[in-house]
Amino acid sequence: MTDPSLTVRSRSWLLVSTGLALLPHAWHLPVWVTVFVVGIGLLYRYTLQAPQHTVPRFLVLALTLAGAAGVLWQYGTLLGRNAGVTLLVIMLSLKLLEAQRPRDARLVIFTSYFVVITNFLFTETPLIALYMFAITIVITATLSVVTHDSDIRPAHNHLRLAGTLLLQALPVMLVLFIFFPRIIGPIWGLPKDAHAGVTGLSGSMSPGAISRLVESGATAFRASFSGPVPAPEQRYWRGPVLWKTDGRTWTTGAFVLLAPASKALLQPQGDPVQQEITLESHNKRWLLALDRPYAISIPATRTVGSEWLAPKAVRERIRYAVTSYTDYRTGDLNPVLRKAALQLPENLSERLRELAQHWRHNASDRAVIRKALEYFHNEPFIYTLTPPPLDEDPMDEFLFETRRGFCEHYTAAFVLLMRSAGIPARVVTGYQGGEYNPVGEYMLVRQSDAHAWAEVWLPDTGWERVDPTAAVAPERIEHALDLSAQDSGAPVRFRLIEGGLLSSGLRGLRYALDTLNNSWNQWVLSYGPGRQRELLAALGMQQANWKAMVLVLAGLISVFLLGIAAWMFLRKPHRSDPVVQVWNTYCRRLGQLGMQRKPWEGPRDYSRRVAAYRPELASQVNPITDIYIRLRYDNPENPTGLLTQLQRRVRQYTGRAKRKRTPPDKPAD
Amino acid sequence: MQTLTLRDRFRLARFTRGLGTEPGPVTLERSRIFILPTTTGLMFAMVLLVMLLGSINYTNNMGYMFSFLLGSMALVSIFHTYRNLAGLRFSMGKATPVFAGERAGFDIRVSNPSPYTHYAIELIVGGEPPVSVDLEPGHEKTVTVYRPTTSRGLQPLGRWKVSSTVPLGLFCAWAHLDLHGNCVVYPRPGPRRPVPQTAVYKPNQSGDKGRGVDDFACFRPYRPGDSPRHLFWKAVAREQPLLVKQFGGDRADELWLDWHDLRDLDTEARLSQLCRWVLDAEQQQLRYGLHLPGLQLEMDRGSEHRHHCLQALAQFRLPPPADD
The missing domain is CATH 3.10.620.30 (C8orf32 fold)
Structure with a gap:
């Protein structure tokens, strides 16, 4: 199958989502990398402006070599955590320049996901986690956009879809996080700089x-x-x-x-x-x-x-x-x-x-x-x-x-x-x-x-x-x-008790933030094989082996997925039209009296039948029907006023019908 | 809804070919829709695996969480892909006749009784490029799909596929459908060859050449009910009485197109030749009739007559030997 070229819309989405994925890396990457990547982003933006603006292949090649050389110069290697991540960041930005077709775009998006995850090697605060979730929504929306490049759904539609998908994914993610069998890493050697930047007493x-x-x-x-x-x-x-x-x-x-x-x-x-x-x-x-x-x-x-x-x-x-x-x-x-x-x-x-x-x-x-x-x-x-x-x-x-x-x-x-x-x-x-x-x-x-x-x-x-x-x-x-x-060479100053409303307020905020960080550390980041064993023991699985854990995992995932499916497919569609709601209430009420509306029966025919069957109701049924018809099929000047009138009349009618809730006459139809 | 036995449910044919030919309309429900990952989906799975291995190696809980989030998202997207197809109703519409060798266009009516908008529903017939359609709740659309034709006759659309990769392109849901509905395929028009029988000039009781729309015959005074298109406007401009242009010659030439005139050709070539003659006769505004073994279509003209003749040629079957 031929892969058509990406639309400008898709490519703009790509630019935004890639930029957002790369942004948090700016804090720990060398400044020249940030400048390099921003430059490439601007170049890409320039190509979006007109179809004749293209980047020649030799330039992409030259930039690729320059980027790799820069990483080599900075770290002395292309491997390891820092050099590897820097290289990934540079290559992602360059791949953007080459993204002409949906297939390239998907590659860019998957690499963006990867860039997001590498960020966790550097920082794992709850704030960053929240930011990453938001970015993931944008990247996923971009995936939806490039997959259906030609359709013209508005942007918020894709974002809402991505948000829905990710929110629905949360319960299953939690199950996996808690029950996925944990092993003590690393499986193979880590790069030497895997724990660089860690401070502490040196011994x-x-x-x-x-x-x-x-x-x-x-x-x-x-x-x-x-x-x-x-x-x-x-x-x-x-x-x-x-x-x-x-x-x-x-x-x-x-x-x-x-x-x-x-x-x-x-x-x-x-x-x-x-x-x-x-x-x-x-x-x-x-x-x-x-x-x-x-x-x-x-x-x-x-x-x-x-x-x-x-x-x-x-x-x-x-x-x-x-x-x-x-x-x-x-x-x-x-x-x-x-x-x-x-x-x-x-x-x-x-x-x-x-x-x-x-x-x-x-x-x-x-x-x-x-x-x-x-x-x-x-x-x-x-x-x-x-x-x-x-x-x-x-x-x-x-x-x-x-x-x-x-x-x-x-x-x-x-x-x-x-x-x-x-x-x-x-x-x-x-x-x-x-x-x-x-x-x-x-x-x-x-x-x-x-x-x-x-x-x-x-x-x-x-x-x-x-x-x-x-x-x-x-x-x-x-x-x-x-x-x-601290002044150079001067005696140390100490933090004495801080006074004042502002500083005590700030201190409270600082305490609250650090408490959040601490709970995050306790419950999320330090969850490992040991904690998992404790939890499983608390759930009654004393001798949890792999087989049992996989069974529990599969069972729980199925349950949650079924729940999501039930929510998606069994949920009554949301009727937003209040006019229809009121009308349905009214029809239900009449239905209880033995006069169900037939599916093919229009409001006018229905009211005629009701009036013929129960002439005493005609004085109430007719105005309700009239207002309903005007609201639904006319274009009335004052729809809200009419709607309240309709609601009032239906309420009055159903209320009265309830009060004299003597068994209704045996319905004849 | 069609009920399937357990044995039917596990038949591989249902997976690759669908349920066979059936009359429409058909509503897509669970038993018809299949879902498998696309190549993009497999690639995504590879990326996830690498992410998970990295997280295990670095013992990075946020990494675990992110890998699991994306994995769960892919799982959940299966439901969305399924929902994008489920509930759609398909039925066949009309199919405009074509000549053999042309692409036959079939109308397929798709309606969406569900409360959701269905996006990018792709209808795929054979090797043709897919036709994509979006459907809002309660809407119905007609999609024309094409299938190449090679020989005359009644051409069914055959098995086609309706599929969707909404929302993320990681999974493809599809259903095979094969609904009743044929397209008439006329024979391929043969080479231009003179009609062996010359047109017969027939005197007509309504005038030398009859009345018609072809050849200008004379002017006559206007009578109420005459078409204004035939008014002689120049006379009006000269303030003369209203005159009407009288045409004639419609029923002048009659022609029999006869199977038996083409003894030197085989059946298909004969039918092609007759097809060509029908087209030519219609173009020349002749009255023509068609003579086939076991079938005779009387003199007439007009697009309906032309269709009847061509359809007769399309569906012609040589009767058992006796006649020829």
Whole structure:
């Protein structure tokens, strides 16, 4: 069959729907790609204006090569997530230029669907989901337009059709989403950059690492508590524990320090804190939890540093319950760990060692700690996000010269001082603080709450938390940083309690939005094999195997499809004409009296028959018939007035007939 | 409604050929309509599969959701495709006679008693390009479809297909129909060949050449009832009495077109030749009659007579040997 050329109308639809599908990619693609694609869109628009405006083939070819070369130049490859999506975007826009026939148009439309789905690799917020649904309606309408290129239905007709189709598809989609057997991905390898752009604690710390992380406003995790929310000074969320340093960078150290450790490490004191954490993907194994985590609901290992590690790097949002104790003792320190907790860099500066020795002089461990904190508090140290760069011996320069630093500087210097004084110490990275959302009743912890603190080992209590940052800037523990008001090199400003109606209103809105995001994450985005098993178990399918799941799936889909079919085919067509409605009421009423209107009987004949059969009704029936005929077959000047008159008369008539509802005379026909 | 036995329902022939010839009108209902994915639909399924695999690989729930949304949409569109055909009523209209070798046009009446507008209903006959029609609720339209003819006789339209890919082109619903209704196919006109019998000049009691519309004969005074087209207007302009142009010669020449004059040809060639002569005689305004073995059509003229003659030729069957 010959494929005729596309009409300008179809091609305009294609342009609009492709543009809408590509639009959300503009946020994360390089600027030149956006410019390139918009240029092609304009070129396509130009070809729509007149039939003689065509794009020569060599130009399309040249643009294709240029696009591919650009991607290669940008990413160094044509494969992978970012390069692949960029290439797809460019090729879709170029395919548009070539779309001359319905077959090409369908290819463009299917590719548009594909471009829409690739957007979910970058963002999955409910807002984007809504936008995608709207775009899908437009793309589907375009499919309808190009499929029936020649017919002249108006645009809204196609849009309504697409909307109807997609709304009818929703129930079946939900069934598939919930019951389609989920497996733990990936099936095959993911491109290396599949999780690019994920922020989080890195498992190592060097000057500037945390302050860089703090600049991200991204969510780290959300925590909800079954009991009371812990006080601000207890909101330390434990992450990677760092033992080993070369004087600049801190790392987790030897493999043994990440090995599983026994439960006996922690002797709880006081009441447990139950929390449920929804951790965002951060591409590392650490499972963040309130310090100190004691037990966790998912398979994970506890390290000697009381960290919890997932079996694999966390590459999707996960949820787990944790029991933590804010009050605890830990046991003895074995020789291996003691050695690790006292490790010092080879090139430790003399000044630093002397300072520590000076404090140590016959003093107890606690006295040394107190002196160190007093040192930070009394000397002119400044807590700043943008400290001056440190060169050869960073800790020496920081302690004695620049004296400006962020939490990682204070913590690293403090731990080095402790170790120099012979006190086992280590660096703990994690988060401190969090914003409580009263709408969703959970605590939101952002990357900007990233923090580092120290732990020292004392013979009587075991490991104990010491936060040297608190000695310099006690406000840090109570308040979040105010990232919008940081000056270069200046002390950190904190977000104090916001006052005023407007700001509290805005805060409420922000809470509501984040609650929406959180519910979306909980119920939609974190639905996986585990949740599916839970749900099926709750539905009574304890040992759900594939066969049973496929049966349930097929059964439910059939039920929903039948429902939609019933709705489509059994629904009485909507009679919009009120005149016909009133007339039908009237005929029904007469029908009850035994005078059904015959299908072939016009209103005039009908009323004549009624009048002949029941002469006493003639005075009512005749005017009703007259008005009806005028409304239906004349073109009266005042149709609304006549309609109300008709309605009134019919109402009066039926009302009266109801009142004397004596059994009607035996109908003779 | 036709009831089908279970065995009938699963007959493959019903799927590929429909229910056979039947009188109209026919309403399309469940038992007649079939639906299968189109090539576009299969392509769409491939795209969906790739989307689903990608979603599984990336464990992307939004991806799952989107793939499922499009898949469900395709499923739901089956109902829309079906509804676009269901309930339509088809019956055959007239078919204008044609000569063998021409395309025979058949009128098909389509009516839509359902409350929905049906879009892009395609009627497909043989290898002809499909004819598309839109039908609003309660409307009826007549669609002419064509089928090539090769030989004279009564040509049925035969099996044809009504199909629709509304709304998205992913599925095609179709029904095969074969309704009673024939088109008369006249023989293919033969080569121009002189009529062996010359036209017979017959004196006529109403005048030398009779009265008619062909040849101008004379002027005569106007009588009430004369056609104004025959008025001699120039005389009116000269303020002379009204004159009427009298024509004559209608019944002057009579011609017998005889089967037996064409002994040198075979049956079909003879019929073609007779067909040609009928056309020529009609064109020359002759009165003619047709003589076939076992059939004689009396002298007459006019389009109706011409049709009768040509139809007789179209449906001619050589009687059993005895006559010739």
